[in-house]
Amino acid sequence: MSSPLQVTFYHHVGVVSGSLQVLTQKYPLGWSHSAWNRSKTQAHTWLRTVIPFTSAHQFQVIILGELSGDSDPSEIMAIDDISFSDGCVTVPAPDSSVPLSPVLLCPPSSFTCASGECIDEGKVCDFTPHCPGGEDEASCRSFCDFESDSCGWHEYGFAQGDGFDWVRGSAMTVPLDHQGQIPPLDHSTNSSQGHFMFVLKNSSSISQKAFLRGPQYRQSASGCTMTFWHYNSGISVGAAEMYLRIAGMDNTTVLWQTLYNQGNHWNRVTVQLGRITQPFQFLLAKLSLGVFDGVSALDDISFQNCLLPPAVEAVQCPSHTHFHCLRSRACVEHLQLCDLVDDCGDGSDEEDCSAELICDFEQGLCSWTQEQSHKGGDIFDWTHIQGPTPTLQTGPWKDHTLGNVNGHYLYIESSAPQEFKDTAVLVSPVFQPTLHHGNGMPSIATGPRHPCVFRFHYHMFGSHVFRLAVYMRTTKPGHGHMLWVRYGDQGNLWHRKTLYLNSAKPFQVTRVAKFWQTFPKFPGFLEIPDWKFPGIRRE
Template sequence: NTTDGWYLYADSSNGKFGDLADILTPVISLTGPKCTLLFWTYMNGATVGSLQVLIKKGNVTSKVWAQMGQQGAQWRKVEVFLGIHSYTQIVFRAKRGVSYIGDVAVDDVSFQDCSPLLSPDRKCTAEEFTCANKQCIAKEKLCDFVNDCADNSDETTYICRTFSGHCDFEFDLCAWEQDQDEDCDWNLKPSSIPPTSTEPAVDHTLGNSSGHYIFIKSYFSQQPMKTARLSSPVISKKSKNCKIIFYYHMYGTGIGALTLIQVSVSNRTKVLLNLTAEQGNFWRKQQLSLFGDEDFQIKFEGYCPHGYRECQNGKCYRVEQSCDFADDCGDNTDENECGGSCTFERGWCGWQNSLAENFDWVLGIGSHQSLRRPPKDHTLGNENGHFMYLEATPVGLRGDKAHFKSAVWQESSSACTMSFWYFISAKATGSIQVLIKTDKGLSEVWQESRQNPSNQWQKAVILLGKRRNFEVIFQGIRTRDLGGGAAIDDIEFTNCTTVGEISEICSEATDFLCEDKKCIAGHLVCDYKPDCSDRSDEAYC
């Protein structure tokens, strides 16, 4: 913790995106059943890459831990459970990000409880379990999801079948039951599916890509505090020395909360555990004693805290993280309903009609019979694909307008562009304009009213550039009474995120320039909430 100390880092000042840097241990002949790798890592910078821990045996390499992206200006502790391995090497692999802004550093690497088991030289006592290989272990270590015997005989199905609620979630939820909630559930996930930046790289049971774990997943946008519950079988009040052992992983900003509750048959509740903050990017073990004067069940509850919403992958995000062109969720939940890139094959993507007009943009499909609508969409190129077009209504006057607008985008980069495809047939009686709405008013950035005799989709590309708190509006205008028919499809925003953007000059004179060169609105300075990633807007308040 001083400037005199030393650490190991992967220098990103050279090389290109995706370059790898590996450092390996010598070959380790054998590790024990509780072997754990401990180290500290520091990953800071706008475009910092990733770090992985791999196990290499011969020509086979498997991932056991991973972390990617900026983690803040602090050292973070990591514990990686290794267990029993023979003739293996441990590999630290750093991957370079898109630029030199951010390095991956590692310090204080150590191995804990890695000594192999000694050959048995005594008989096991009555308080111990005799393993198949004659090793002796305490009976309380039976069925704790750790190979304490070194031959897995303490974790067999035959031994563990008498343990109520015992489940490794490799195939299903076992005897655990999901509370009926149509929006929010605990779901099985295989480690083989690429995780987001906050999910565990491997499960705890097998420690590799073939294992499974359960996590919270929601299928619809929900309000904060939505809860997912998982209930155990009923446990008898007569149970002696009863305890619950489980492993949990809680990592990332806005991780929400994990609560363990004991509920009696008469519905009396007791909170056994409540975790409400990030716990580190690794699996942690928890063991709690259970007792009661009535039969009872154990319930796991998970939810997002106040001020957060839940991503579809179970992660939480702050409301202010939506509509900023940055995929904070890892599955784009926070950007899906903002009026962004859209093919209109699965809905409107957050684009909306204004309620003030007397005719609208409507979702349509191709038609060779219509003289105004496109014969096919642009995305699929057939009559089954979808697009948005100006409806031709029985009532309407020339000059009527229909506005199709996005949500309010927080900020775009100076390189931000929007492209889309439009169709104005020879018989269409509508024109298209693209407007940008800000606090300062409306400005037109594109228009097209010419009919296209070839009846083909045309592409438009607009440089939006550096903007803040703006809406994009497609304005359709009737060019005749009762008219309409112009269409748009395949809207796409590119290079719009401000993540990693460096600028010495802000777009507005009242802006505040963070020390990391990001610009924020002046009213956000000294508001008791850091808006700069380096917290410089709150540093001198």
């Protein structure tokens, strides 16, 4: 047929994790082409859709509905009243003795690109476009300013329609009687025409909750971070929390929290995600413990450094400085080997590592010990903890190694019974000298016997944090020679540090932390998630 054609139907899409597609396929044998797609929740009503198309060949129309495995039981998808325009002429029914040609859709474990190409389902929503047109990342974009749509962020099913909901809007489109519940300007365009997600209250109920659920992402790389802008203003605005949900985990991980009025402006929030190997999504919870009176809004969500490193040929990965990952075929630096972080995306950079040279604190202190001598400056001990630190507005929400509430790390805080500049000291096992012996005497000139690199992640957050330092000592007691030091609040983030160690004698590494004062209103915290000593041996 060469004349314009159209199909009309009504649809009702109340799903968050799924899609409704209309495809055309060349008949009797040919690839299908996506003509229309919906993957977001709509209003609670039937919507009419008209799809125009042309075809120079005989064709079929295919309506394909898909629900993901994590869909809520309350999510539904329905169609009704399908009709074609007058220009459509059906093909006479074939002889029953001749079998119909099969519909050439992609297999269930695959995703159908608009071009008809099939890609593995595991490559959908992994921050890397695999379809020629990028359709595999369309429902889970790495940046969303809410200007064209909600980008897959929707009010969670069980809380939807209770009169306290997350909705998309702008200052120009919201009715006058709700203007007090929105920011005057969006963050993206700094105008009243710009869009954002905000909490709309049109009910007299108290103590309500609104849950905004994001799209599901397949996995993330080790350096992945998420940034968003949040508006939380008003005397009775209430608390807001961002949660991370990972497939296969019973517990959710808190990524961010605000408890009160943050002022009449947009606030930037950055959270570290790191390497996540299972499908995951976010849930932004808005809590109204009494009467809600304020503005709570979300805008400009973006993800950075979340793509896994690309596969390269072995000749493109210089072996003297880099490691060619065994299965993903990515290329990573030697310093990323055995650092307790899956940088390859297949875990091969963390295989065959010496257990005595690394510690993620998941099973305790490993071979590290608490300093017992007051001559070494030790007054109190580091604490082994899982999940967030016990005091609000201080410390990390999660460890660095696992990146979720199940992970462990060490921390200290400045509350009682600690006093001004009290010190906690953590001591490594004893390591062999790193230098050769020339003519029976140790000499730096003869060069290092083994490269000795000490890598660790640290977290310093709180107004009363004083100092965190790393020392090397060759005799006991005492701290020894200072290698590195940081003072004061370093932000609510994990930081990585690499130190190169050289010693002509057996040595230990010590971590020494101090705080400013006792009983602060908001205590400061110091945390250590993991240690790595590549290329050295213990005494």
